[in-house]
Amino acid sequence: MSDPRRTPHGPEKVPDRQPPPDPTDLTNQRSLQHGAASRWLVPSAVLAVVAVVLYVLAFQLQLILPLIGILFAVGMWLAMLLVSRRPGDIRAQNRTLAWLMGALAAGVFAILVAIYVVEVTTDLVR
Numbered sequence: 001m002s003d004p005r006r007t008p009h010g011p012e013k014v015p016d017r018q019p020p021p022d023p024t025d026l027t028n029q030r031s032l033q034h035g036a037a038s039r040w041l042v043p044s045a046v047l048a049v050v051a052v053v054l055y056v057l058a059f060q061l062q063l064i065l066p067l068i069g070i071l072f073a074v075g076m077w078l079a080m081l082l083v084s085r086r087p088g089d090i091r092a093q094n095r096t097l098a099w100l101m102g103a104l105a106a107g108v109f110a111i112l113v114a115i116y117v118v119e120v121t122t123d124l125v126r
Helices: 036-060 064-085 090-126
Strands: none
Touching: 036 064, 036 090, 064 090
């Protein structure tokens, strides 16, 4: 029988019992663990610019929804910029930027679909 005073306990024992990190798990991806905020800001800026251009073109069809879309895209990108300039934990910052970019993409898509639906339904009514 081993001496219980010689066996590791507490934090010394924990790494031995934990499974190795799964590289395919989303929380273990390199883009969330390390890296600069530009990894999220540049693609989201491209997405926001494309969305604003599409909304400006949609002004020929409507006024309110494209204006809401422009304000949403610019506001979300500015929120991402503010989060990227905040000091703190890189993992938390990258995770927040990822969520904001996902919300930007989903919101831009939803507003574009809403513009399309409004135009199709008004054409059916006419």
